[in-house]
């Protein structure tokens with residue numbers, strides 16, 4: 721199975737590139753952000769809990785997130801692989817993912833780190849906030865999300881380098897150009 725992690729700061733293009741990866745490689749997509757937003761939309765208990773964190777630009781607690789991830793993963797039947805978008809975001813989540821895959825006889829194939837400069841991230845998310853209105857796409861919350869990324873999530877770069885699956889991707893440029901680089905990195909595996 722092809723198990724891909726698409727990693728990067730808020731606005732780096734994880735969702736955009738995941739769609740292309742799914743279309744080309746026929747694997748399943750798990751976006752933890754999309755899962756949580758759907759729960760909020762449906763007014764579930766989980767959604768109510770998640771909203772408090774998301775609106776503050778904070779991460780949902782690891783134990784909750786890990787359980788959600790495992791249940792979505794196990795819902796895929798005859799899967800050719802999975803793209804993990806927005807997960808893991810902490811070392812605890814990375815360790816849990818490793819163990820979850822190992823107990824199912826699998827492993828992460830590649831971790832793609834979409835690298836985009838901070839001013840570009842801010843510009844993309846402000847623009848999206850004006851157009852499609854995601855509740856956390858306002859300047860104040862974006863700054864919090866970027867802070868959380870630097871403090872809790874970016875340490876995963878070294879963690880995955882040690883695992884030997886890390887691939888740096890320049891996330892600035894055209895969506896097609898970035899996708900071509902992603903395909904090269906995936907096909908190296």
Ligand code: AP5
Nearest residue numbers: 730731732733734735736752753774778779780806844848
């Ligand atoms: P999540 O939904 O994962 O949001 P995020 O990481 O902040 O990232 P985004 O979805 O905003 O950006 P993206 O990288 O997908 O970029 P996109 O393709 O959309 O998480 C939201 C919240 O949920 C978190 O803050 C947290 O509270 C919670 N959460 C989620 N997962 C969690 C976890 N594992 N643990 C705990 N909590 C969790 O692109 C952005 C914009 O840029 C778009 O408008 C796009 O059109 C544009 N764009 C894309 N590529 C380019 C390009 N090459 N050039 C120009 N524009 C581009």
Ligand code: MG
Nearest residue numbers: 734735751753
């Ligand atoms: Mg996204």
